[in-house]
Amino acid sequence: MTVVTLVSALSLAAWLWLLLARGFFWRTDVRLPAREEPDDWPSVCVVVPARDEAAVLPASLPSLLAQDYPGRAEVFLIDDGSTDGTGGLACELARRHEGLPLTVASPGEPPAGWTGKLWAVRHGIGLARAREPEYLLLTDADIAHAPDSLRALVSAAGTGGFDVVSQMARLRVESVWERLVVPAFVYFFAQLYPFRWIGGGRAGSGRGRATRTAAAAGGCVLLRADAAERARIPDAIRHAVIDDVALARAVKGTGGRVWLGLADRVDSVRPYPRLHDLWRMVSRSAYAQLRHNPLVLAGTVLGLALVYLVPPAAVLVGAATGQGTTAALGAAAWLVMAGTYLPMLRYYRQPLWLAPLLPFTAFLYLLMTVDSAVQHYRGRGAAWKGRTYARPDAVAEEGRAG
Structure with a gap:
């Protein structure tokens, strides 16, 4: 088994785990729970x-x-x-x-x-x-x-x-x-x-x-x-x-x-x-989500690559080199990925042909996340409407210094 085939198998295994063991995150039927109106309405x-x-x-x-x-x-x-x-x-x-x-x-x-x-x-x-x-x-x-x-x-x-x-x-x-x-x-x-x-x-x-x-x-x-x-x-x-x-x-x-x-x-x-508007929305808080931790950032980038980028890459590499197993594993992972995305596209009333494009969108999010870290270390992280916020531990250090 080649390294590419092994990585493709790992990607497929990750998608099977996400499909079955991650709280059925891909379903969109979690709406307001059953409710009864009270006799006396609270303020x-x-x-x-x-x-x-x-x-x-x-x-x-x-x-x-x-x-x-x-x-x-x-x-x-x-x-x-x-x-x-x-x-x-x-x-x-x-x-x-x-x-x-x-x-x-x-x-x-x-x-x-x-x-x-x-x-x-x-x-x-x-x-x-x-x-x-x-x-x-x-x-x-x-x-x-x-x-x-x-x-x-x-x-x-x-x-x-x-x-x-x-x-x-x-x-x-x-x-x-x-x-x-x-x-x-x-x-x-x-x-x-x-x-x-x-x-x-x-x-x-x-x-x-x-x-x-x-x-x-x-x-x-x-x-x-x-x-x-x-x-x-x-x-x-x-x-x-x-x-x-x-x-x-x-x-x-x-x-x-x-x-x-x-x-x-x-x-x-x-x-x-514009893409710029969406980029700012995501990048302003992405690195904060990772607790401003470079190791977590590296793990996130590798995880995104394994889960979202490996499947289409495996299909292309497998088809180009004649490795049928690699291509089949990549196609299976890509199919599961697209299938889990369909309910969200239906919820947003979007065409279902967008589902196979999820790897491209994930690649954009990967770049946004990296950019969030870059902006943080340049002192422009978590900027929104004219304000830039320091990470929590920096705030605590300033408070102790004062």
Whole structure:
């Protein structure tokens, strides 16, 4: 057996393991769980951190104000130092659209050790606590909600006894690059954090890996207020660039229950028309996901190459050199890969012929991940809307030095 054949066999084995033993991550049927509407609806405060969001706010904020929620609810939009008139536009939209009451406030610049978003969330939660809500809905400024979104989230949380109910908003897929990259982004996220494992129970209950896995989608997170206090949200995760996953881990670490699934009627209205836009979205946090560890980066690059790049390479090499076994192993791995991608393409209503192109998209993500590390070591890592954030250990060292 040649080295190429052996590597091809390893790639196929990896795909069989992913297919059967990774929480069926490739399935897209994890939606809001069965729920019953309560007799007495709990109060909810919606917190929307916003920085330079005037372009998307007209398509998102009215959907929050128009929530058909039987209980008491209000919206707090926290203007995080915007320079495009986000706060004023929000007030104007509230005047034009009847619905839930809106409060617009600004927390000022974040202190050292805080990301701008989490500093805004902290300010919003502080204002909300004066209303003594039972739930907090943390939602991004680019997320549009169907009229029954809030009542569905609250019903699911109450029925299932969840402290966090999060939906991964359906991202926009209109440009060529969005069609190629966006469904894969959600597919890779589900592979990393299988949705079925996330709702597997409370941390420390002895139910294995499914219990330890925790994640959320920051665009739509319903959080029980008392669970937020127990987990010290957001103070405990104030430096987190990937704040949604950090939030879920903090809640689960204090004994809370977390649920995450795909959304049916919660949509992101933010456009990513160019590859450059999508590249920035991924690369700004990819190296943070790897804990800024060069060894983890190297392992990730090798893993991506083995799983996604070896199958098509094996087919080409096998066909060119007459090694039928190598070509067959590569084709089988490629077939499994494409087959697991089909449900996500259907969810995004995209043509199924995009499935065999997943190795190319994975190669783009590999390059984005490497670029994320390069930008980090150049001092431009985790940059977003004019701010660049240091890694958590650097923040801690600065704090001790001061």
